[in-house]
Amino acid sequence: xxxVADMKKGEKxxxxxxxxxxxxxxxxxxGCLPGNEIEMIQVAPLKDPIYINVNxxxxxxxxxxxxxxxxxxxQASQL
Amino acid sequence: MSQTINVAxxxxxxxxxxxxxxxxxxxxxxxxxxxxxxxxxxxxxxxxSRNLKAHIxxxxxxxxxxxTSLDESVVVELLLNRNNKDFPDVAVVITDVENLKRNLxxxxxxxxxxxxxxxxxxxxxxxxxxxxxxxxxxxxxxxxTRIALISTRKGTGIDQLKELIEDYKSxxxxxxxxxxxxxxxxxxxxxxxxxxxxxxxxWLVITQDVNFTAVDKKEIESKSSFATKxxxxxxRLQHKETILRYQFINNVLKETYTVDLEAATGxxxxxxxxxxxxxxxxxxxxxxxxVIFQAIYDWSQYPMDFIxxxxxxxxxxxxxxxxxxxxxxxxAEGILAGIGGIVIFIPQIAFLFFFIALLEESGYMSRVVxxxxxxxxxxxxxxxxVVPLISGTACAIPAVMATRNIESxxxxxxxxxxxxxxxxxxxxxxxxxxxxxVIPDGRFxxxxxxxxxxxxxxxxxxxxxxxAAKVLHKILKIKSRSFFVIEMPSYKLxxxxxxxxxxxxxxxxxVYGAGKIxxxxxxxxxxxxxxxxxxxxxxxxxxxxxxxxxxxLSPYSQNYIAAKLDEYRDLKRVSVIPQSNAVSISxxxxxxxxxxxxxxxxxxxxxxxSYRLEHSYIGHIGKSIEPLVRPLGYDWKIGIAVLTSxxxxxxxxxxxxxxxxxxxxxxxTIKQRMALEVHxxxxxxxxxxxxxxxxxxxxxFAMQCMSTLAIVKRETNSWKWPLAQLGFMSVFAYxxxxxxxxxxx
Numbered sequence: 001x002x003x004v005a006d007m008k009k010g011e012k013x014x015x016x017x018x019x020x021x022x023x024x025x026x027x028x029x030x031g032c033l034p035g036n037e038i039e040m041i042q043v044a045p046l047k048d049p050i051y052i053n054v055n056x057x058x059x060x061x062x063x064x065x066x067x068x069x070x071x072x073x074x075q076a077s078q079l
Numbered sequence: 080m081s082q083t084i085n086v087a088x089x090x091x092x093x094x095x096x097x098x099x100x101x102x103x104x105x106x107x108x109x110x111x112x113x114x115x116x117x118x119x120x121x122x123x124x125x126x127x128s129r130n131l132k133a134h135i136x137x138x139x140x141x142x143x144x145x146x147t148s149l150d151e152s153v154v155v156e157l158l159l160n161r162n163n164k165d166f167p168d169v170a171v172v173i174t175d176v177e178n179l180k181r182n183l184x185x186x187x188x189x190x191x192x193x194x195x196x197x198x199x200x201x202x203x204x205x206x207x208x209x210x211x212x213x214x215x216x217x218x219x220x221x222x223x224t225r226i227a228l229i230s231t232r233k234g235t236g237i238d239q240l241k242e243l244i245e246d247y248k249s250x251x252x253x254x255x256x257x258x259x260x261x262x263x264x265x266x267x268x269x270x271x272x273x274x275x276x277x278x279x280x281x282w283l284v285i286t287q288d289v290n291f292t293a294v295d296k297k298e299i300e301s302k303s304s305f306a307t308k309x310x311x312x313x314x315r316l317q318h319k320e321t322i323l324r325y326q327f328i329n330n331v332l333k334e335t336y337t338v339d340l341e342a343a344t345g346x347x348x349x350x351x352x353x354x355x356x357x358x359x360x361x362x363x364x365x366x367x368x369x370v371i372f373q374a375i376y377d378w379s380q381y382p383m384d385f386i387x388x389x390x391x392x393x394x395x396x397x398x399x400x401x402x403x404x405x406x407x408x409x410x411a412e413g414i415l416a417g418i419g420g421i422v423i424f425i426p427q428i429a430f431l432f433f434f435i436a437l438l439e440e441s442g443y444m445s446r447v448v449x450x451x452x453x454x455x456x457x458x459x460x461x462x463x464x465v466v467p468l469i470s471g472t473a474c475a476i477p478a479v480m481a482t483r484n485i486e487s488x489x490x491x492x493x494x495x496x497x498x499x500x501x502x503x504x505x506x507x508x509x510x511x512x513x514x515x516x517v518i519p520d521g522r523f524x525x526x527x528x529x530x531x532x533x534x535x536x537x538x539x540x541x542x543x544x545x546x547a548a549k550v551l552h553k554i555l556k557i558k559s560r561s562f563f564v565i566e567m568p569s570y571k572l573x574x575x576x577x578x579x580x581x582x583x584x585x586x587x588x589x590v591y592g593a594g595k596i597x598x599x600x601x602x603x604x605x606x607x608x609x610x611x612x613x614x615x616x617x618x619x620x621x622x623x624x625x626x627x628x629x630x631x632l633s634p635y636s637q638n639y640i641a642a643k644l645d646e647y648r649d650l651k652r653v654s655v656i657p658q659s660n661a662v663s664i665s666x667x668x669x670x671x672x673x674x675x676x677x678x679x680x681x682x683x684x685x686x687x688x689s690y691r692l693e694h695s696y697i698g699h700i701g702k703s704i705e706p707l708v709r710p711l712g713y714d715w716k717i718g719i720a721v722l723t724s725x726x727x728x729x730x731x732x733x734x735x736x737x738x739x740x741x742x743x744x745x746x747x748t749i750k751q752r753m754a755l756e757v758h759x760x761x762x763x764x765x766x767x768x769x770x771x772x773x774x775x776x777x778x779x780f781a782m783q784c785m786s787t788l789a790i791v792k793r794e795t796n797s798w799k800w801p802l803a804q805l806g807f808m809s810v811f812a813y814x815x816x817x818x819x820x821x822x823x824x
Contacts (some may be wrong), residue, residue, distance in 0.1 A: 020318050021311055026564055028321045029143045031181055041348075042355045048453045051355060051567060057181055058347070058567040060449045065563070 002073050004052065004066040007040040013052070013071035016037070022068045031055030038071060081130040083163055088246055089154060089189060090173030091182050092140030093442070093568035095201040097121075097158035098231035099173055100137040101580055105242070110584050111453065112796065118153050119483065127245040130572075136165050142181075144188045145317060146287050148486050155287055158192055158282060169247040171240070176206055176213070177569065179336060183328045184321070186222070191279040195250035195692045197225055197243050204230040209330050210339030218335040223251045224347035256327050258282055260318040265308070282320075286313055324553075347569050354446045368469050372733045376504060386426075387798035391417030409602075412609065416600035420727065421594045424786065427700055428589050429582050431470050431477040436581035439465075439484065439575035448565050458545045459552025461485060461563070468544060472537075475787045479794055480585060489557040495794055496804050497547045498647025499787050500780065503539035505728040509778050510536055512732055512750055532775070539779055543811075589790065596789035604726050607697040616694040623687045630709040635739075635755060636682040639673065639748075659660050685737075692737050697722055710779065711771030711803045711813070712820040715758050721777070728783045773820035782810035 006051075007013060015034050023032070030052050041058070042051040048063040100108070104123025113120045121137040138157065139150035146152045157163055157750065158170075170189050174182030179200065206213070219226050229236030258279045259266035269281050285308075297346050308316070353359050395413040438444045448462030455464055463485045471478035478498045485491035502510075510533060518529045544633045565736060615622060626635040651667060692698055701719030708718045716738045724731035739752045756765035766774075782788065782805045791801040 018316050024147070024564070025145045025314065025317050025321070026142060026147050028318055029145065029181075029184055030564065030566075031323060032669075033325065033326075042351060044355070044449055044451075044453055045357045046453045049449060049563065051351070051449055055180070057154060058569075060445070060452075060563075060565045060567055062452075062563045 002071055004038060004040070004061075004069040004071055005050070005063050007038075007050075007071070007073070009040055009043055010047065010060045012037060012074045014074065016070045018069045023065065027061070030059055031056045032057075032069065037074075038069075045059055081132055083124075083132045083134050084244075084247065085167040086125075086133045086135045087157070087165070087167035087170050087427040088135060088173055089176070089185065089186060090140060090466040091142055091566075093566060094140075094173050094178075094182060094492065095139060095231050096140060096173045097580075098199060098574060098577055099133060099199065099229065099237070099240070101230055101576060102237050103133075103135055110588065111806040113153055116149055116153075116796065118150050125241065127241055131245055131374055133241075133244055134165075136167070143185050144283060144287070149488060150486065155283060158189070158194065159283060167194060167678070169244060169250065170194045171199050171244065172196060173199045173201055175202050176200050176211055177202065177209055180325075180328055180332060183222075183331070183348045184324050186224075187324050187327060188279075190222075190224070191254040191256060191258060191277075192326065193254060193277055194250045195247055195252045197227065197240075197250065198222065198226045199229055199236075199386055200241055201229045201231060202358050203228045203236065203447065204233050204385045212337045212339075214335040218331065219818075221331040221335065222255065223253055225250060254279065256324055258320065258323075261316055261323055265316075302674070309535070323508065346642045350570055351446070351567070355449055360446070360450050367434075367438075367443075367467075371431065371466075371470065372473060374430045374434065375427045375470060375477070379430050379473075382426040383423055386419065390415060390422070392502070392642070394419075404685070408609065409605075413602045413605040414598070416605065419595050420786070421590060421798060424474065424589065425586055427474045428477040428480065428586055428721060431473070431481060432582050433578060434651060435466065435481055435484070437573050440570040440571065440577055443568045444484070445565050445567045450565065454538055458491055458548040459490065460548050461487065461490045464490060464548075467494050467498055468501055468541075471498040471503060471544075472540075474503050474505070474698040475587065475784065476790050478586075479790050480589065482794065488554060489552075492557065492795065492800065493548050494550045494556065494790055496551060496594070496800065497544040498786065499782055499804070499808065500540050500544035500547060502779070503728075503784075505524070505784065506536075508723075509731045510727045512753070513766065513771050513774050515750055516753055516766045517768050533656050536775060536779055539776075543780060547807075588793075592793040593786065593789035594746040596792060597786050600785045600789075601726055604697070604723060608692060608695050608723060611695040611698070613694050613699075616691060619691045619694065620687050622685070623690045627683060627686070632679065632682050632687060635752060636686065640678045640682060643678055644671065646674060647671070692719065692734075710820065711773045711816045712758075712767075712775070714765060716756075717765075717774070721783070724783050726785055728778060731778075769820050769823035772823055776819050777812045777816040780808060780815055782808035 004013070013018070015032065015036050015038055017034055018032075036055040037057075039041070039053040039054055040050065049060045050063060050066055050067075051058070052059045053059075088096055088100055100121060100123065103125040108121060108123030111120050112118065118139055123137075124136050125133045125135050127133050136157075138154045141151040141154045144151075144155050144158070146155055157165060160166060170181075172189055174186065186196070186198060200213070205211075213228070215226050215228060225242035225246075227236050227243055229240060233236075237605040239598075259270075266278055266282075270278060273281060327464075354363060394411045394415050397415065398407060401407040403408070413663065435444075438447070444463075444466075447465065451462035451465045455462055460468075464482070466484075467481045469477040470481060475498050478501075479495050482491045482494045485494060496613075514529050514532050518532050521528050523531060609616070632640070648671065651670070698719055701722055702715045704718050704722075705715040708714075708721065713721070716735070719738060720731045720734040723734045736749045739749070739756070753766050754764060757763070758765045758767070758770075788801040788805060791804060792798055795801070
């Protein structure tokens with residue numbers, strides 16, 4: 001099962017679940033909720049932090065948090 | 080009689096809240112701190128109609144009422160406390176049209192507090208480009224509010240907002256979302272226990288760490304009919320609350336908000352590709368840093384020199400116009416010089432904040448944080464610490480002020496505490512003169528020893544800052560609830576007006592906030608340096624004159640005069656001979672005699688000044704600390720210079736010039752004089768390799784700057800941190816200098 005931390009640049013996924021205890025409320029409020037789409041925009045050197053677009057919010061989070069968010073990877077559109 | 084109502088501007092960061100505030104209030108604004116904390120409080124007055132004025136409070140940017148930082152707590156505390164004098168009659172929630180969904184989350188929370196609430200949708204100018212369409216009347220109906228569609232960039236919609244504020248009495252204060260739905264049983268029991276309180280407010284008191292005077296947390300816990308919820312349970316409920324709110328918002332937006340994805344241009348995506356690139360991103364960032372650095376280091380030199388000259392001229396003018404006396408001296412040398420010492424920093428502060436405002440306003444700053452976060456993390460700093468640390472290389476004062484952008488208090492405090500370690504430009508005059516004195520000429524791999532030493536000092540400054548940050552990160556026990564989530568806003572052209580406001584406001588806050596302390600300390604230092612109670616000080620002039628009568632001028636002065644006269648003679652010969660023989664020998668001798676008298680007079684004055692300083696209060700202090708500085712390889716004269724340079728490091732050179740009675744400010748002259756100084760204990764020069772390195776290291780690490788201390792006091796809102804900083808930096812500097820001297824000696 002993949003998490004946001006496993007995504008590659010340009011990939012998209014749907015948030016499946018996460019541990020409520022470990023994920024900050026603020027992240028949920030920014031739109032990081034189950035069912036919402038998440039897109040990996042950029043990964044900083046040393047693979048941390050990562051820059052994502054979730055539900056229209058463009059945010060950067062640390063890898064340790066990204067590892068807590070499970071996703072269903074979507075097929076990258078061939079375009 | 081005119082009436083004033085309270086209006087609070089609330090909104091997510093990056094929604095243009097401050098732009099709206101600026102347009103509402105113009106320059107009628109006041110920036111201060113909330114009592115007891117260093118969260119910026121911005122307030123202003125806006126005239127709505129002939130007899131209605133609005134007191135507008137620009138609350139710190141917040142994503143929700145679930146607080147994660149001090150800034151956000153300020154918002155919640157105000158909105159929960161009806162007795163607060165700033166409690167709003169009307170709340171204006173400011174949103175950005177592109178992120179309307181996320182912004183509305185906060186709107187529904189505010190609405191649930193039953194405060195009359197307006198919605199201001201900003202950045203309307205971007206709608207067309209982004210293919211966004213809004214059904215405003217329907218949105219007003221669904222959210223049960225009134226809406227102003229604003230573009231601060233184009234200056235539209237502000238009048239409408241003012242009208243809506245004026246009409247605040249017709250606003251609904253009904254809530255949007257029934258919070259009880261997330262766990263009906265629990266909320267029913269709450270309602271039973273507190274029939275007069277609003278459920279959402281109770282919920283905030285339970286979940287947030289805020290002071291709420293009307294009902295306190297313990298009271299709720301004791302009155303609840305069943306056991307208190309665990310932290311996990313509360314978080315689960317907050318999660319449910321968020322989902323509930325988003326369900327409501329999605330339903331509302333489904334009918335009122337359409338976005339044509341085809342129209343949305345990928346400007347952000349394209350720019351992000353370059354600016355956050357693992358190679359280009361860093362190159363561009365360092366290029367920008369270089370420009371900023373150049374600006375504060377180099378360009379501000381011109382206005383600074385100008386200020387310096389003007390104040391010197393004004394001081395001279397005062398001394399020549401006012402009757403001589405204690406009061407005139409206080410005015411001309413104490414107060415005026417003190418004010419000059421404050422004003423001199425304004426160019427650097429203005430330049431730095433000009434650039435920082437550009438970086439913040441354009442949205443670039445978030446990209447810097449993204450790029451630098453991982454690199455700074457091992458030291459307990461965040462990506463946002465980079466700009467203050469680098470700009471500290473020009474001057475620590477604007478750098479410390481720039482830390483306001485760091486949300487986490489712990490990271491901000493650490494950045495403030497370590498920034499003065501970076502090599503600021505005031506250290507440079509001290510470094511240059513000592514390096515020239517003690518570091519031998521010669522090259523290593525094509526680089527001169529002197530240049531290498533200077534570079535090492537710069538690197539040492541950075542290393543000390545990072546090392547200190549790491550240590551502080553370990554030992555400071557500050558609860559920092561902030562975690563790393565950074566919004567990457569879309570790129571925007573900065574609004575000149577906002578940039579100008581930032582620059583003006585920061586300059587004002589330095590002058591009024593730190594100015595008093597700087598002025599006070601510089602007057603004290605001036606007093607100690609130009610007054611004395613001893614017989615020697617009181618009669619300095621007659622004592623020195625008598626000595627000169629008996630023994631003549633000091634050997635240094637005699638040599639100096641002889642050299643000057645030789646120079647003069649050469650000059651005359653060159654200028655006289657080619658012309659004609661009209662100038663007679665006797666005329667030449669006359670002018671030589673005059674020259675000699677002038678030189679001797681000024682040498683006498685310098686020796687008196689030197690004698691005065693030696694016997695002034697500060698001279699006595701300098702002598703009494705000699706046992707303390709001797710292990711570092713210094714004598715009492717250097718001790719005095721170290722003391723006086725507390726006003727500003729570069730004063731070190733000037734003080735030595737006075738003590739050694741060198742009249743000229745010219746660096747070479749002072750250097751030659753310093754080279755002649757002999758160590759009291761032996762025959763070697765006072766400024767030798769060991770004592771020179773020891774001095775360099777002392778100045779690299781010591782907190783020799785009262786202005787920085789004053790600004791740290793202002794930015795941390797207590798004397799505790801600047802004093803701790805002064806303490807640990809001084810002790811560290813002393814120890815390093817001690818070890819270096821004893822080791823090299």
